[in-house]
Amino acid sequence: MDKNEFRLGRVRPAPENFLTDEDIQAVQAGRRDFLRKALLGASAAMLAPAAARAASDGDPAILNLPPWSTSLGMPVASHPYGLPSKYERGLVRRESPGLTRVGGSSVAFTPLQGLFGIITPSGLHFERHHQGWHDVDPSAHRLMINGLVKTNSVFTMDDIMRLPSVSRVHFIECGANTGMEWGNVAVPTVQYSHGMLSCSEFTGVPLKAILDMCGADYRKGRFILAEGADGSSMTRTIPMELVESGEVLVAYGMNGEMLRPENGYPLRLVVPGVQGVSWVKWLRRIEVGDKPWATKDEAVHYMDLLPDGQHRQYTSVQECKSVITTPSGGQILLDKGFYNISGMAWSGRGKVSRVDVSTDGGINWRPARLETPVLSKAVTRFNIDWVWDGKPAILQSRAADETGFVQPGYGQLRAARGTKSIYHNNAIQSWKVVESGEVSNVQVL
Amino acid sequence: MDKNEFRLGRVRPAPENFLTDEDIQAVQAGRRDFLRKALLGASAAMLAPAAARAASDGDPAILNLPPWSTSLGMPVASHPYGLPSKYERGLVRRESPGLTRVGGSSVAFTPLQGLFGIITPSGLHFERHHQGWHDVDPSAHRLMINGLVKTNSVFTMDDIMRLPSVSRVHFIECGANTGMEWGNVAVPTVQYSHGMLSCSEFTGVPLKAILDMCGADYRKGRFILAEGADGSSMTRTIPMELVESGEVLVAYGMNGEMLRPENGYPLRLVVPGVQGVSWVKWLRRIEVGDKPWATKDEAVHYMDLLPDGQHRQYTSVQECKSVITTPSGGQILLDKGFYNISGMAWSGRGKVSRVDVSTDGGINWRPARLETPVLSKAVTRFNIDWVWDGKPAILQSRAADETGFVQPGYGQLRAARGTKSIYHNNAIQSWKVVESGEVSNVQVL
Numbered sequence: 001m002d003k004n005e006f007r008l009g010r011v012r013p014a015p016e017n018f019l020t021d022e023d024i025q026a027v028q029a030g031r032r033d034f035l036r037k038a039l040l041g042a043s044a045a046m047l048a049p050a051a052a053r054a055a056s057d058g059d060p061a062i063l064n065l066p067p068w069s070t071s072l073g074m075p076v077a078s079h080p081y082g083l084p085s086k087y088e089r090g091l092v093r094r095e096s097p098g099l100t101r102v103g104g105s106s107v108a109f110t111p112l113q114g115l116f117g118i119i120t121p122s123g124l125h126f127e128r129h130h131q132g133w134h135d136v137d138p139s140a141h142r143l144m145i146n147g148l149v150k151t152n153s154v155f156t157m158d159d160i161m162r163l164p165s166v167s168r169v170h171f172i173e174c175g176a177n178t179g180m181e182w183g184n185v186a187v188p189t190v191q192y193s194h195g196m197l198s199c200s201e202f203t204g205v206p207l208k209a210i211l212d213m214c215g216a217d218y219r220k221g222r223f224i225l226a227e228g229a230d231g232s233s234m235t236r237t238i239p240m241e242l243v244e245s246g247e248v249l250v251a252y253g254m255n256g257e258m259l260r261p262e263n264g265y266p267l268r269l270v271v272p273g274v275q276g277v278s279w280v281k282w283l284r285r286i287e288v289g290d291k292p293w294a295t296k297d298e299a300v301h302y303m304d305l306l307p308d309g310q311h312r313q314y315t316s317v318q319e320c321k322s323v324i325t326t327p328s329g330g331q332i333l334l335d336k337g338f339y340n341i342s343g344m345a346w347s348g349r350g351k352v353s354r355v356d357v358s359t360d361g362g363i364n365w366r367p368a369r370l371e372t373p374v375l376s377k378a379v380t381r382f383n384i385d386w387v388w389d390g391k392p393a394i395l396q397s398r399a400a401d402e403t404g405f406v407q408p409g410y411g412q413l414r415a416a417r418g419t420k421s422i423y424h425n426n427a428i429q430s431w432k433v434v435e436s437g438e439v440s441n442v443q444v445l
Numbered sequence: 446m447d448k449n450e451f452r453l454g455r456v457r458p459a460p461e462n463f464l465t466d467e468d469i470q471a472v473q474a475g476r477r478d479f480l481r482k483a484l485l486g487a488s489a490a491m492l493a494p495a496a497a498r499a500a501s502d503g504d505p506a507i508l509n510l511p512p513w514s515t516s517l518g519m520p521v522a523s524h525p526y527g528l529p530s531k532y533e534r535g536l537v538r539r540e541s542p543g544l545t546r547v548g549g550s551s552v553a554f555t556p557l558q559g560l561f562g563i564i565t566p567s568g569l570h571f572e573r574h575h576q577g578w579h580d581v582d583p584s585a586h587r588l589m590i591n592g593l594v595k596t597n598s599v600f601t602m603d604d605i606m607r608l609p610s611v612s613r614v615h616f617i618e619c620g621a622n623t624g625m626e627w628g629n630v631a632v633p634t635v636q637y638s639h640g641m642l643s644c645s646e647f648t649g650v651p652l653k654a655i656l657d658m659c660g661a662d663y664r665k666g667r668f669i670l671a672e673g674a675d676g677s678s679m680t681r682t683i684p685m686e687l688v689e690s691g692e693v694l695v696a697y698g699m700n701g702e703m704l705r706p707e708n709g710y711p712l713r714l715v716v717p718g719v720q721g722v723s724w725v726k727w728l729r730r731i732e733v734g735d736k737p738w739a740t741k742d743e744a745v746h747y748m749d750l751l752p753d754g755q756h757r758q759y760t761s762v763q764e765c766k767s768v769i770t771t772p773s774g775g776q777i778l779l780d781k782g783f784y785n786i787s788g789m790a791w792s793g794r795g796k797v798s799r800v801d802v803s804t805d806g807g808i809n810w811r812p813a814r815l816e817t818p819v820l821s822k823a824v825t826r827f828n829i830d831w832v833w834d835g836k837p838a839i840l841q842s843r844a845a846d847e848t849g850f851v852q853p854g855y856g857q858l859r860a861a862r863g864t865k866s867i868y869h870n871n872a873i874q875s876w877k878v879v880e881s882g883e884v885s886n887v888q889v890l
Contacts, residue, residue, distance in 0.1 A: 067579070071579075074707075076553035081568040082706075083526070087582065103523075117647075117701055119700045121700055127522065129518065134518045140511055165561070231518065258529065259530075260527050262519075
């Protein structure tokens with residue numbers, strides 16, 4: 001590697017993260033080396049001639065060392081529960097203004113543009129509520145099992161947390177993620193286009209073990225209903241075959257600690273590969289039954305309108321999908337040169353098997369590196385090198401999973417599904433780079 | 446499975462987490478069904494006859510439903526960066542009082558007794574500082590590469606974050622973890638005995654790639670020196686062969702977001718398998734050299750005193766080790782019956798290959814279940830069933846790694862290493878359960 005190859009480029013995160021309005025205006029006005037010069041200036045100041053003089057007499061004040069190198073810092077446990085640096089305060093969940101009339105039935109999106117690896121920090125996990133969130137008292141919370149079971153039962157949190165548990169990394173994606181793009185709205189950043197996606201390590205009890213204890217009738221009882229304790233009594237039907245696979249968890253742990261209140265504390269269902277609405281939060285009841293319940297949230301919402309006017313119901317698996325998170329919409333390439341294109345891929349059917357990346361709008365494709373571990377029904381991080389020549393470019397990623405399914409383009413997806421859907425948009429995302437270095441959301445058929 | 450088998454037992458977390466002083470006193474006074482009765486009372490209140498009456502007329506107020514089921518909750522993004530439930534406020538990092546004279550050179554331990562799975566929440570990552578922590582300004586931070594390289598170089602954070610990156614899950618353990626146990630101090634909880642251990646997904650650039658760019662002389666340059674920007678100028682020698690393996694990372698990401706300030710923001714070294722002191726925080730310089738530097742923190746501290754008065758130096762790999770986290774010291778078994786014994790195992794040499802658990806002080810051993818994914822130089826979660834008969838018991842775990850190394854007992858470890866060490870204690874931990882259900886730290890030779 002030639003170091004200068006890497007020196008040429010510089011990418012800035014989406015505007016809401018690092019750049020000030022003045023920075024953006026400077027870049028948009030074409031003064032593309034503004035920041036570079038500012039940084040070089042700062043760098044030169046730090047290496048001022050005084051430093052050279054001081055190097056021989058060892059005086060840290062004259063050396064102009066930063067305060068963190070010359071003073072006693074903060075003690076341990078200053079924050080018994082730690083928080084991010086103040087310099088990262090722009091990296092937060094954001095509500096899309098005006099998306100719903102009540103904040104309790106809205107969405108706060110995960111800032112994918114600033115994340116690394118596959119784990120989503122719990123503080124940045126996306127939120128989608130139907131009647132707001134509460135901090136439920138775990139000592140008062142109960143899980144009831146009823147329906148086609150020998151013994152109707154009520155479990156306390158103590159009962160559940162004493163059972164044999166498992167821990168697994170899985171993605172959760174709202175069925176409506178990327179929903180605005182059906183109508184070609186082209187929301188500005190990946191936070192708003194794909195940010196109803198998170199990936200965590202969940203800990204809990206396989207639902208199968210709990211149903212076994214209650215003597216579930218697996219011959220007749222081919223479906224379960226999961227019900228939440230929130231005001232909307234969120235209810236979803238789930239096929240028993242998913243439960244029998246052992247993958248469905250009654251979960252209390254997320255990323256090593258208890259679930260966060262807005263993600264279902266103290267108990268939620270984990271249904272790997274399936275859209276988020278089925279991962280019922282504040283889980284209070286599981287009923288075993290012989291047919292789907294056709295509740296409001298599966299008979300009115302969360303359906304896919306097809307081109308012929310029919311609709312698909314109970315389409316719940318999140319098909320293979322990917323997105324480039326850096327560079328992405330709202331970011332700015334400040335110079336020509338080397339970039340590490342990075343993104344996320346996932347499939348509700350199993351493991352991601354490959355991700356190809358195009359920088360010319362889908363004419364040429366190159367395979368990206370998949371970071372280990374590549375886990376089933378989890379996010380996989382991909383990376384690939386790119387040298388930007390300063391000319392317009394269109395960046396795309398296309399994932400495939402172990403079943404052989406390949407992520408479709410918008411042309412393919414619309415041929416099958418039309419343009420009137422809200423849910424289950426897994427089309428290839430395109431980011432357009434123009435000569436000024438600005439990156440924006442475009443649709444390529 | 447028989448549900449009643451599970452109904453019999455109940456474990457409470459360590460006292461500092463959930464139980465009040467009154468709870469503890471009640472349990473210690475032998476009134477072991479105190480809490481059970483209290484909970485049954487609460488449960489009965491919730492299922493009062495009014496509920497039965499209300500079930501037919503559907504009035505939620507009469508049904509006595511909890512407020513979270515009958516009211517609109519909080520809107521999304523109430524916390525743009527989320528926090529744990531208020532009911533979890535006892536689960537925090539804790540300093541061991543009096544361990545050092547200055548909080549800036551002390552330790553805050555991770556509450557392992559309350560964690561699940563393998564990921565440590567970043568807010569609970571252990572802290573060990575030598576001169577306190579600062580929130581370092583990333584725009585002013587620089588990494589210098591010098592010594593046996595063709596081109597001395599200074600990198601900005603922008604430079605580093607633009608390079609090809611990798612993401613990997615690794616444990617980090619302070620070399621002094623479990624150090625108090627050399628002298629048989631028997632600290633009360635697993636937080637204080639083993640809590641200088643955390644495990645995270647780290648993202649960064651392989652140091653090898655950066656040294657390649659600077660033209661490092663790998664023939665002569667068989668060692669590197671890593672230096673931190675904190676007031677202590679923490680410096681450690683690391684063998685070049687670890688760097689050449691590609692495993693050593695110049696990392697900026699932890700669990701999906703930027704490092705936390707107290708864990709080295711914006712840049713730290715990640716040296717998988719090696720004791721935490723070598724994972725230099727606030728990393729500002731890497732020097733390539735032809736021999737170890739014998740700095741203060743490798744010539745005075747972090748050495749192992751042997752029985753013959755000699756000492757071991759540069760012993761930095763954390764050998765295979767494990768600990769049961771539930772039940773563990775300070776917790777209380779409130780009843781006889783079923784328990785899920787859960788714990789963590791790790792090895793600085795590679796993957797954990799098995800964990801055996803004894804409940805009778807090492808006479809009989811049974812293999813525990815290892816949760817997937819089992820990753821190299823990462824924590825592995827293990828679980829195993831246990832039915833407590835109410836009689837005294839001693840709980841132990843013994844891990845082995847893929848090299849064939851088996852975690853030693855205290856007898857074995859002391860025969861080789863004596864009792865005067867501080868560092869690198871990987872002996873089998875024993876938790877004693879007495880008839881009252883109280884769990885305490887004991888040493889078994």
